[in-house]
Amino acid sequence: MAPTAVEKNRPVVVSGPSGAGKSTLLKRLFAAHPNVFGFSVSHTTRSPRAGEQHGRDYYFATKDDFLKLVDEGGFIEHAQFGGNYYGTSVQAVKNIAENGQICILDIEMEGVKQVKKTDLNARFLFLSPPSLEELEKRLRGRGTETEESIQKRLKQAENEMAFSKVEGVHDKIVVNDDLDAAYTELEEFILEGRHGAGSLLGVEERGGKVVAGMGDS
Numbered sequence: 001m002a003p004t005a006v007e008k009n010r011p012v013v014v015s016g017p018s019g020a021g022k023s024t025l026l027k028r029l030f031a032a033h034p035n036v037f038g039f040s041v042s043h044t045t046r047s048p049r050a051g052e053q054h055g056r057d058y059y060f061a062t063k064d065d066f067l068k069l070v071d072e073g074g075f076i077e078h079a080q081f082g083g084n085y086y087g088t089s090v091q092a093v094k095n096i097a098e099n100g101q102i103c104i105l106d107i108e109m110e111g112v113k114q115v116k117k118t119d120l121n122a123r124f125l126f127l128s129p130p131s132l133e134e135l136e137k138r139l140r141g142r143g144t145e146t147e148e149s150i151q152k153r154l155k156q157a158e159n160e161m162a163f164s165k166v167e168g169v170h171d172k173i174v175v176n177d178d179l180d181a182a183y184t185e186l187e188e189f190i191l192e193g194r195h196g197a198g199s200l201l202g203v204e205e206r207g208g209k210v211v212a213g214m215g216d217s
């Protein structure tokens with residue numbers, strides 16, 4: 001039987017400690033391959049703002065419907081901010097594949113575990129810093145964190161690193177030492193799923209919206 005769109009465009013989960021370089025590398029990947037990647041639309045219980053469209057900017061849901069979907073295991077990640085719920089649903093990720101694009105999920109460890117419980121058939125890449133010392137240097141160098149936030153991220157990084165060593169969790173581990181070398185490895189792994197699945201020629205060109213993990217930022 002011919003593979004379905006979802007089988008052909010397997011989502012790719014990119015995880016790794018905060019500061020490992022996920023945003024830096026993914027930004028470069030998206031710029032180098034426009035239209036290959038799609039970004040899932042999040043659910044929210046907040047009210048639409050002027051000009052926002054259901055299904056394009058967000059899937060707007062009532063709190064009851066949102067919580068029902070949580071109970072049904074319909075979310076990969078969800079969180080509450082400022083009294084509203086936000087989440088990335090399994091279906092929103094499938095919609096990207098059905099549209100002929102690869103969905104990249106930039107998520108943390110708990111999200112990885114959630115994805116593994118779904119039928120998304122994702123591929124998993126872990127981005128590792130060369131060392132915790134270098135990670136600390138980069139987090140400080142980025143200049144975006146308070147001391148408290150740096151300490152929190154470093155502590156969580158140890159958990160992420162330990163999880164990355166569990167056999168069978170990740171399909172590929174890329175160490176982000178030299179940026180260009182890391183990029184080449186990441187790009188090859190991510191595009192290999194697509195090449196292995198046959199050509200995407202004929203896919204209509206469309207722009208995408210960036211969806212990041214909901215993470216801890």
Ligand SMILES: Nc1ncnc2c1ncn2[C@@H]1O[C@H](COP(=O)(O)OP(=O)(O)OP(=O)(O)O)[C@@H](O)[C@H]1O
Pocket residue numbers: 016017018019020021022023024025138139141142176177178179180182215217
């Ligand atoms: N190979 C590298 N060599 C040196 N610096 C790097 C390298 N890769 C990324 N950096 C720098 O490290 C910092 C952290 O990178 P980035 O913000 O991409 O991490 P991240 O994994 O996306 O973090 P978060 O999960 O918090 O969003 C940035 O200032 C970035 O410029």
